[in-house]
Amino acid sequence: MKSKKLKNKITTFLIVIAAYVIVEIFLLTGNVSSLLQGLLVPLCTYSLCAVGLNLCVGYLGELSLGHAGFMCIGAFTGAFFSVTTADIIQNDGVRFLLALIIGTGCAALFGFLIAIPVLRLNGDYLAIVTLAFGEIIKNVINVLYVGKDSNGWHVSINSQAELGLEPGGVTYINGAQGITGTPHSSNFTIGVILVLVALFVVYNLTDSRTGRAIMSIRDNQIAAESVGINVKKYKLLGFTVSTAIAGAAGVLYAHNLSTLTALPKNFGYNMSIMILVFVVLGGIGSFRGSVVAACILTLLPELLRGLSDYRMLIYAIVLIAMMLFNWAPDAIFFREQIMARIKKPKREV
Amino acid sequence: MKKRVISAVLAATMVCSLFAGCGGSGSKGGETADADTFRIGGIGPVTGAAAIYGSAVRNAEQIAVDEINAAGGINGYQVSLKFEDDEHDAEKSVNAYNSLKDWGMQILAGTVTTTPCIAVADKTSADGMFEITPSASSTDVIKNDNVFQVCFTDPNQGSASAKYISDKGLGSKIGIIYDSSDVYSSGIYAKFKEEAASLGLEIVSESAFTADSNTDFSVQLQDAKDAGADLMFLPFYYQQAAIVLKQAKDMGFAPAFFGVDGMDGILTLENFDTSLAEGVMLLTPFAADAADEKTQAFVKKYNEEYGETPNQFAADAYDAIYIIKAAAEAANVTPDMSVEEIGTALKGAMPSVSYDGLTGSGMKWEATGEVNKEPKGVVIENGVYVSID
């Protein structure tokens, strides 16, 4: 049993590393399309998010529809740090590392604070509350104005004019316009390293005493409580790690684009749901599946560009078909029958 | 076992997609060698909530390119156009840009909306590609010297509106409603407020709405009504303006209404009761029912091809393609030049170009990328635009 888990873990790492090496080789030989080059960092971002959410959904057993909100916090705090310190810290790598720590830390902090009251709820009620938190975060960031002049920092939640900046003052967060000019510090290597680190963290967490405690809560909370497991503590821990990973994804996202805004499209509930789609399609509880599903579903609409107007329509149909194929009991039965038929002749040989 | 099979299938799909990507890059080499057509790319939202703007731009750019090709092309070379969807999302927009690069795009006529445009402008600047945006109006868009605008910048519209209202004495107590989640609207609002203060206009009510709550304006209108506003400044798009006008009428509130170029299109909104818009004033560079021959020909053609009346975005996009043509002719570029060579040449030629288009006559550009043109003030009377001046 133990060795099978280990094998599973190692396979996942090997797949990610192999994918990285293959892509790097193609990059070196100049054989990768610009489209794919541009997609490398987003692929890492969404894989990270999916891994983070899978920890929450698959192991903690709690449905969160607000992970885009935590990603948003990571993105904005990380980008804010980078933009404000662009002059002070010259070294790109150091600045990104600090931004990463800050972004991840802030997302984790918010995750922790939110989890304290909210994890008392369960099931769909928890889902709707996390969705609500995500929307609140997006809404508040959209009306947040932060600037700095010789008098120090100014903050407003109304309009840029209310900051009352002196001439020469700089507005760093400009309400709906968000943050512009974040340095491009993300790259594919950093992205892959982050994915590997996240995988390492979640595998170790789930395959430890703590992880077993968390899973016991998922499977039967009352039983877990009765054998003396501190339910609250483990739930908090799981949720906080999950949001921290989402925050790291946000930092990666923010440093890949020169403009960062909190639109419904990128940080609204739609994105939270999209991440959930990655998790469910890749297999609840399977981190490898999350990474693969995140990559495929991010690539799919891009590869369908040739279909122009029908692109998103086909995407929706493929999504429904994949869900039915992967999850419907009848489809699973049908698939197993086919598999059995294919396997039989092989055995005879 | 089952799980393993699934992941194997998924992994295989991944590898296939990788190769598909490579396939794209392989054909790219072949396509750039194709030296007798200009490849112009366009990016904008054609799906998602902002789809209306992107599809207008796509349609109008196609019309302009077809016209140019029929008339012999640019510098004797034919033009091909490819338009990619960005869903009004910065990340998707960069993907669209990269996908167009794989196709062999040499000039970018996009992107349509501001936030994605800022992200893409960063990429075009790194690649040295010439970019002209029909409608991304924030000043952040033209930070790089390779990007030019067809539309006014937001601050420009804000101050022009305030001056216009003050000069003509259109109102003394001004109420403002704006979309704080929209860069365009909040940009105009900020400048308008600043300019109004220096001109001594009194603003009695100002309230915002957001993209998530843009269907009900009863609160904002009630506030303005209570404050006794006699002119409402509405710096946002006509879909929302249509609701504002209806709700104001329903509650018996009848101030003067003043809009900006986003208001254009309100008369062509399918099924809209145009009597609601009676007396609405707006500053717009383009009016679909203007009498000049150029506008009429364009509107007719657009109607024939796509069955609807073009809005301001379409007009800006149509102009953008012709501006590329004008600059390309001034700089005498040919399709066999590299992207960077074309970029440098067009960039150098832009300040010397003067162009008469649908959205202004004698348009000129600063080297910064900002356009100089005069906004026209129009008022809606009996369901048509009439010049105020």
Add this chain to the structure above:
Amino acid sequence: MSFIMYLINGISLGSVYAIIALGYTMVYGIAKMLNFAHGDVIMIGSYISFVTFSQMGLGPVPAVVISIVVCTALGMIIERVAYKPLRKAVSPLAVLITAIGVSYLLQNVALLVFGANPVSYVSMIAVPPLKLAGGELTITGITVITIVLCLVIMGVLMVFIKKTKAGQAMLAVSEDKDAAQLMGVNVNGTIALTFAIGSGLAAIAGILLCSAYPTLTPYTGAMPGIKAFTAAVFGGIGSIPGALVGGILLGVIEILGRAYISSQLSDAIVFAVLIIVLLVKPTGILGKPIFEKV
């Protein structure tokens, strides 16, 4: 005076939320799933009534009837094709994700069929506005109709569930699917019926929504859908009076929050109130408490 005006507007908005929330709440109560595509069925219903009333020139009654019939059929087809195969899936999340897929599908079909341009929806309900307090207060006809209709629908539904056999079957299935089956209730038929009623209500909600806020795009249903879902949870999901209470409270809080706190933060206020309510009463205002069995 303004306060009363805000309150009336809030109740009107809330009534629309309440009708939409009914669809969520009934489906949740019986199939235990969040039907994310419900908001998009509303949008389809609005387009159908727009096409039949404004473009084909049919009268208001046939337009409403056609729209209800189409939505009902659509709801049943979606249930049969996309949700039913997943009813016994290992994870309840599977059907949630499929619902999201259906939502994308409906939006994109509408985008292809009706185009991205918004259309201006002309209200088919011509009721003169009520003027009160010497013209100080104007209540539009549509507001009156919405509020009245909302109450009527609630009443009819309550009677339907209490007094008819099909209604009792619904109640039984929502309590315990397996036990209901053993007692001879046609579970599949009951779930299909629930989807049919929910989707038919969506058509009515769409018509009312667009009559009050008259622009219609393929994305019109998404945000009201999410807010109505919030309203359903607010009032206690699975409870019909809860949908009414939740919807109206949500509408009033949204409008008052916009008026007196901040017009930009109205959504944040709505969601914050929701969170507070759920923390105090974890199953919503009128929700039944959940008892955990050991």
